[in-house]
Amino acid sequence: MDFDKRVNRDYTEATKWEKYRNVIQDKEQIPMWIADMDLACSEAIQDALLKRAKHPIYGYSDRDVSYLELFAKRFNDMHNYQVTADNIVLSTGVIYAITCALRLFSKQGDHVVILSPSYAPFTKLIEHCKRKVVRSEMVKGDERYEIDFDDLDAKLADAKVLLLCNPHNPTGRVFDHKEVTQMAKLCEKHNIVIISDEIHADITYDHHDFVPIMNVSEYTKAHTIACVSPTKTFNMAGLKISGVIIKNRSWYKTFQKEAAMIGISSINVFAMQAIKAAYLQSDEWEKENRAYLKANRNRIKEYFASCIPDIQSYQPEGTYFYWIDLSNYQESDKLLEKFLDHGLILSGGLEFSPLSKNFVRLNFACSKEQLECCLEVMKEVLTGEKLK
Numbered sequence: 074m075d076f077d078k079r080v081n082r083d084y085t086e087a088t089k090w091e092k093y094r095n096v097i098q099d100k101e102q103i104p105m106w107i108a109d110m111d112l113a114c115s116e117a118i119q120d121a122l123l124k125r126a127k128h129p130i131y132g133y134s135d136r137d138v139s140y141l142e143l144f145a146k147r148f149n150d151m152h153n154y155q156v157t158a159d160n161i162v163l164s165t166g167v168i169y170a171i172t173c174a175l176r177l178f179s180k181q182g183d184h185v186v187i188l189s190p191s192y193a194p195f196t197k198l199i200e201h202c203k204r205k206v207v208r209s210e211m212v213k214g215d216e217r218y219e220i221d222f223d224d225l226d227a228k229l230a231d232a233k234v235l236l237l238c239n240p241h242n243p244t245g246r247v248f249d250h251k252e253v254t255q256m257a258k259l260c261e262k263h264n265i266v267i268i269s270d271e272i273h274a275d276i277t278y279d280h281h282d283f284v285p286i287m288n289v290s291e292y293t294k295a296h297t298i299a300c301v302s303p304t305k306t307f308n309m310a311g312l313k314i315s316g317v318i319i320k321n322r323s324w325y326k327t328f329q330k331e332a333a334m335i336g337i338s339s340i341n342v343f344a345m346q347a348i349k350a351a352y353l354q355s356d357e358w359e360k361e362n363r364a365y366l367k368a369n370r371n372r373i374k375e376y377f378a379s380c381i382p383d384i385q386s387y388q389p390e391g392t393y394f395y396w397i398d399l400s401n402y403q404e405s406d407k408l409l410e411k412f413l414d415h416g417l418i419l420s421g422g423l424e425f426s427p428l429s430k431n432f433v434r435l436n437f438a439c440s441k442e443q444l445e446c447c448l449e450v451m452k453e454v455l456t457g458e459k460l461k
């Protein structure tokens with residue numbers, strides 16, 4: 074797949090390219106925000122969708138056990154999950170699955186702990202369900218963001234649920250075995266329900282392998298609801314597919330029944346074709362895509378070091394996000410607007426935590442050419458800014 078080739082997404086109602094069109098107006102747009110890739114899907118996925126679309130009837134369709142087996146095989150092979158089809162429930166999206174799990178396994182007013190900064194929809198869904206958001210702020214270490222385990226211990230003491238995001242959006246951390254085990258111990262100590270958002274599990278770099286929290290203890294095996302998906306991995310978020318892994322039999326049955334009743338387990342006819350093509354026929358694409366993302370990630374590190382050294386950031390271990398600290402600059406909270414004046418759209422830090430106003434998140438899943446445009450704008454804007 075030639076990922077260098079820019080794909081024009083005009084007239085496809087792509088949120089990434091439409092949301093700011095009127096704000097940017099006549100300037101060239103460089104959208105580096107919402108979490109999808111400006112990189113074409115595998116040919117196998119494209120062909121499977123075209124083939125299905127050519128059939129003129131899109132009626133009710135049965136999702137047999139083979140779809141669940143696909144998830145089980147994928148997560149056993151990639152992440153050593155040791156599950157079978159009857160540990161999996163299909164869902165139309167990770168956020169719907171998390172909301173469903175939260176409603177089923179906690180009650181109104183319960184505390185839900187998140188590692189902060191945090192993917193913004195987490196706080197929205199927790200508040201929507203009338204539970205209380207409790208942030209455990211991660212801290213800057215020498216080489217990476219670290220979990221503050223004393224703080225996490227204290228916050229879990231009064232909580233019902235840990236809503237974990239691993240690999241972590243926005244910091245790009247992939248929690249290692251020691252960290253995951255330590256989180257698991259604290260969850261056991263405080264009898265916590267673990268809802269684990271693992272949507273970015275397949276996108277990791279170097280030796281940073283993803284460790285499923287469900288795998289690290291008997292307690293987590295029985296108390297984890299893991300939400301997984303092919304949509305980030307294969308760039309098909311618009312098709313709305315995810316899987317929910319639950320080993321606890323009674324929790325599985327409760328979740329499966331509710332998911333069916335509220336309709337989220339009903340993935341659509343196109344999603345059904347796409348998932349088969351993704352998990353069975355897109356290995357080569359996946360390998361090439363991961364290498365491309367890694368090269369982009371490395372390029373950002375190199376560019377910041379040589380051209381914008383006052384930016385502070387750690388190289389992400391997973392995901393396609395760079396979490397960038399601009400607090401060396403005066404009025405750093407105004408820089409988001411200045412980037413926008415040049416057509417560059419990044420995610421502002423305040424989306425992720427009230428403490429992150431000096432941060433931006435950069436989605437580097439795009440062509441090299443688009444990434445270079447982004448880096449050049451960042452350099453141009455920041456060169457004119459005063460340092461503290």
Ligand SMILES: Cc1ncc(COP(=O)(O)O)c(C=O)c1O
Nearest residue numbers: 108166167168169192242270272
């Ligand atoms: C951590 C995380 N969870 C969930 C989602 C959204 O998942 P879905 O579209 O399946 O609801 C995203 C998308 O950016 C994400 O980054």
